[in-house]
Amino acid sequence: MILLDGGKAPNPRRVRIFLAEKGIEVPLEPIDMTALGHKSERVSRLNPLQRLPVLVLDDGTAISETVAICRYFEELHPHTPLMGVDAKDRAIVEMWQRRIEFYLLLLVANVFRHAHPAMAEWEVPQIAEFSEANKPKVLETLAWLNDELADREFIAGDRFTIADITAMIAVDFMKPARLEVPDGLENVLRWYKGVKARPSANA
């Protein structure tokens, strides 16, 4: 198998961090997204949506979508569980993974993609008003998350999960989106410092 990787972009990083947490090594094929490598014939054939990463299995099956790739590895390597340990826990992890994705990562991406000059060819049309409209919503989600993190170490409970990976990537992504975690959100800042200190954060 081979993982078509997209470097520093949020979704490729999510998969690499997931693999690092599990201690799985997968051969990577680097694709230069800044040179629009994700629109190449090779990537388009494997994923017509021209998004990375894409996992290509030995039988030629191409799996795209970050969480689908993660789930495949979770099934193959259930030790060091990152997506829950039983039916209830898996539902809770999925709930948190999706909450973070839809109400944090997606909103940060909206702020970034609809305002940053580098995204002018990626997000057509860029709508500055929509970027602005997402900013207070990002802060609302973070304030709520701060309350949730008051009595637990990680996003989905007492164990590091895929929801922490998505959330760390979302907070990292706030920097190019020119957003900051407000000083008062001490639980979020404590959690973020903790996940950033893990070796996987540099994967």
Add this chain to the structure above:
Amino acid sequence: MILLDGGKAPNPRRVRIFLAEKGIEVPLEPIDMTALGHKSERVSRLNPLQRLPVLVLDDGTAISETVAICRYFEELHPHTPLMGVDAKDRAIVEMWQRRIEFYLLLLVANVFRHAHPAMAEWEVPQIAEFSEANKPKVLETLAWLNDELADREFIAGDRFTIADITAMIAVDFMKPARLEVPDGLENVLRWYKGVKARPSANA
């Protein structure tokens, strides 16, 4: 257990259809979303994001997020699989479920929420330009889906899955969004006719 249900809204319907396909009966607690019942103290306590549906387990655990609720039932009742049958198939179903969610359902929701007068209090601010910008993207996804459906019966392969539920709901949602599947997309129209004819479509 009890399922806090939200009537005709897309996400409550997704869960009810999923349960109907599996032949599972769960007691429903109807919440009137048009009367903003999802912002009530009861719902807010169970899901601070004030979104429906919410599944409340007998131990009091509240599971929100449509796909998390579906996954819980998939684990408890693995017969009539709707989320895949082995590691590879589960990854493929998840890939399709997410593709449909992010590149169809979400885009249709954007068209609807940012333009429809009934959404003025739900989507603040409504940005008409953003609604318009999503319209051609919906049609692009449908055209691609039409090619994909040329050689198979269902979205994720030869078996009806959660991806078909999400896609049917997305196409249904095109009506209030004032969008139509173009006449030429015969594979999409054939698939849609098939899924709408299933008894679960009325759940």
